Amino acid sequence: MCGIIGIINLDRRRFSGELIAKGLSHLKDRGNGLGSGYAGYGIYPDNPDDWCFHIFFTSEDARLKTEQRLDAAFKVTKKEPLPVKPMTSVKRPPLIWRYFLKIPAIRPTSTGSAEEREKKYIFALVMEINSSGEGAFVASSGKNMGIFKGVGFPDEMAEFYRLDEYRATAWTAHNRFPTNTPGWWGGAHPFGLAELSLVHNGEISSFGINKRYLESFGYHLALQTDSEAILYLFDFLTRIHRLPLEIAAVALTPPHWEIIDCLPPDEKKLYTALRMIYASCLINGPSALVLGFDSGMMGLNDRIKLRPLVAAESKSFAYISSEESGIVAVAREKLKKIRHPAAGEPVIFKYRPTKNQIKPVTNRDGSKTGGHQS
Amino acid sequence: MKIKNTLINARGADYKTLNEKIRAAVTANGTARITLDGVNGQRFIAAGLERHVAIVVNGVPGNDIGAFMNGPEIFIRANAQDAVGNTMSGGLLAVAGHVSDAAGYSMRGGLIVIRDTAGYRTGIHMKEYRSSVPTIIIGRAARDFLGEYMAGGRIIIFGIGSKIACGNYPGTGMHGGAIYMPSDKLPSRLPDGITSANVTTADTAVIESAAQDFARALGITRKELPSTKKTSFSVIRAASNRPYGSLYAY
Numbered sequence: 001m002c003g004i005i006g007i008i009n010l011d012r013r014r015f016s017g018e019l020i021a022k023g024l025s026h027l028k029d030r031g032n033g034l035g036s037g038y039a040g041y042g043i044y045p046d047n048p049d050d051w052c053f054h055i056f057f058t059s060e061d062a063r064l065k066t067e068q069r070l071d072a073a074f075k076v077t078k079k080e081p082l083p084v085k086p087m088t089s090v091k092r093p094p095l096i097w098r099y100f101l102k103i104p105a106i107r108p109t110s111t112g113s114a115e116e117r118e119k120k121y122i123f124a125l126v127m128e129i130n131s132s133g134e135g136a137f138v139a140s141s142g143k144n145m146g147i148f149k150g151v152g153f154p155d156e157m158a159e160f161y162r163l164d165e166y167r168a169t170a171w172t173a174h175n176r177f178p179t180n181t182p183g184w185w186g187g188a189h190p191f192g193l194a195e196l197s198l199v200h201n202g203e204i205s206s207f208g209i210n211k212r213y214l215e216s217f218g219y220h221l222a223l224q225t226d227s228e229a230i231l232y233l234f235d236f237l238t239r240i241h242r243l244p245l246e247i248a249a250v251a252l253t254p255p256h257w258e259i260i261d262c263l264p265p266d267e268k269k270l271y272t273a274l275r276m277i278y279a280s281c282l283i284n285g286p287s288a289l290v291l292g293f294d295s296g297m298m299g300l301n302d303r304i305k306l307r308p309l310v311a312a313e314s315k316s317f318a319y320i321s322s323e324e325s326g327i328v329a330v331a332r333e334k335l336k337k338i339r340h341p342a343a344g345e346p347v348i349f350k351y352r353p354t355k356n357q358i359k360p361v362t363n364r365d366g367s368k369t370g371g372h373q374s
Numbered sequence: 375m376k377i378k379n380t381l382i383n384a385r386g387a388d389y390k391t392l393n394e395k396i397r398a399a400v401t402a403n404g405t406a407r408i409t410l411d412g413v414n415g416q417r418f419i420a421a422g423l424e425r426h427v428a429i430v431v432n433g434v435p436g437n438d439i440g441a442f443m444n445g446p447e448i449f450i451r452a453n454a455q456d457a458v459g460n461t462m463s464g465g466l467l468a469v470a471g472h473v474s475d476a477a478g479y480s481m482r483g484g485l486i487v488i489r490d491t492a493g494y495r496t497g498i499h500m501k502e503y504r505s506s507v508p509t510i511i512i513g514r515a516a517r518d519f520l521g522e523y524m525a526g527g528r529i530i531i532f533g534i535g536s537k538i539a540c541g542n543y544p545g546t547g548m549h550g551g552a553i554y555m556p557s558d559k560l561p562s563r564l565p566d567g568i569t570s571a572n573v574t575t576a577d578t579a580v581i582e583s584a585a586q587d588f589a590r591a592l593g594i595t596r597k598e599l600p601s602t603k604k605t606s607f608s609v610i611r612a613a614s615n616r617p618y619g620s621l622y623a624y
Contacts, residue, residue, distance in 0.1 A: 305494040326415065327414025328415070328434055340472065343518065
């Protein structure tokens with residue numbers, strides 16, 4: 001079953017983790033205590049330019065081995081156990097550490113922009129650590145964001161991770177009801193890779209083909225859930241193939257062929273091409289998800305709408321949740337535009353541009369227009 | 375006779391506590407009307423109730439409101455979530471808003487009235503038996519897979535304010551019952567195994583009766599709905615008694 005919820009302040013004002021915990025706790029009946037978690041964006045304003053890794057370790061030995069890898073790959077600016085509140089209801093948590101890291105100069109032979117090269121570097125490290133077999137799992141690896149997750153109910157995980165001490169411009173959250181794989185700390189949602197985070201309600205029958213496809217591009221799936229594959233598909237499509245999110249969403253949840261046949265020629269051509277090129281990225285089976293990224297969040301349903309998803313906006317916030325009541329529970333302002341997105345219809349909320357972020361954009365023909373935020 | 379009204383504050387209550395309060399109010403002598411204030415997301419409201427009682431819901435009720443019920447008349451003054459009237463046998467569920475997916479799931483009798491749009495798979499697995507004929511009436515439109523695996527009962531859509539009355543794949547796997555909508559608002563493609571036809575006099579009587587029920591349940595006038603005299607309606611039915619007989623036979 002699972003419950004998902006995301007809240008974003010469109011003006012980039014940070015708000016407490018208490019609010020998302022309240023929202024997720026409202027969806028308590030959608031989970032069974034075997035996994036809950038939160039992703040917060042903008043939570044580390046003191047270290048906004050460092051890559052921040054939250055890592056689970058099964059032993060001290062695993063930590064020492066992993067730190068050797070981190071020391072070799074990064075300049076570690078700060079490391080510390082993630083502050084948690086020991087609780088009797090939270091059974092056998094792993095060792096949880098937080099690292100702030102800087103990437104040394106990357107060899108100029110790498111292609112792509114500096115940002116792309118850094119993300120590629122992060123990707124390689126995360127895959128290396130997760131697949132090392134050393135008992136270390138990277139919970140999050142982005143800049144100025146972090147993921148707080150584990151085995152427990154939503155309120156327990158919020159209290160355990162002291163979520164009320166964090167303030168974010170956007171939060172996503174997940175309450176798990178595991179059906180096909182064990183509930184364990186690394187398998188709780190959100191899943192994170194660089195700035196991307198994913199919460200997912202559902203199960204994908206296409207997991208096998210998605211996994212094989214991803215493995216051919218160097219991805220290692222180590223977390224025992226199908227949802228991990230969906231996160232990596234988004235990473236692959238947006239980072240390596242540089243597709244806009246809207247197009248990546250089509251690749252994952254394309255229309256049926258008989259619907260494509262009835263579209264105008266241009267759209268028909270686009271959708272046909274996407275289905276043929278990205279056949280192995282199609283996710284089949286019930287899914288509702290929220291993807292978090294640097295500049296906002298996106299909600300998406302599966303192709304035939306087998307899971308619930310509702311979106312709404314208010315003056316300065318936007319919300320995506322499994323249930324309308326979850327949104328009502330956390331809304332601080334009057335809700336408007338309550339939407340029930342259609343199957344495969346992405347709902348994207350991005351931060352509004354602030355004055356000093358609006359820069360003129362040079363068009364292909366050399367002219368300049370008012371500009372927008374990326 | 376003065377109708378006794380019981381007010382229950384649902385704010386912050388979990389679904390079990392709230393339903394216990396509702397049941398206690400229903401069994402108390404003389405209660406004919408219950409108002410639930412501050413409802414937000416509590417599941418199974420009035421599930422399994424078998425008494426004739428009016429329940430007014432202020433707020434967004436949780437999934438499965440009216441599940442298995444046989445008798446109550448529930449008026450929801452907001453949107454409702456998934457599986458409204460799941461397997462209900464009798465009574466009324468009126469929603470002054472939108473409902474999410476699978477409304478009337480496996481419905482066996484009674485009436486569901488939805489003012490705006492109904493989500494995916496509305497009326498999935500509806501069935502009827504002799505005089506027990508479930509009915510779903512929708513003001514605006516329904517989304518994909520309307521009446522999926524429908525075995526009986528009736529769904530009437532008026533298409534008010536919508537170009538099309540339902541999404542793709544209505545009546546997929548349907549082998550009984552009837553779905554009515556304005557002819558000019560039929561979707562362009564219908565799945566195999568079903569047919570659409572112009573309505574008969576008997577069908578028109580069903581639609582007219584639905585229009586009156588819809589207006590009464592939501593407190594509007596009959597005139598706000600399309601006239602059965604001026605609007606041409608179509609009906610979707612299974613193409614034969616056994617439309618999928620050869621589906622798995624080679």
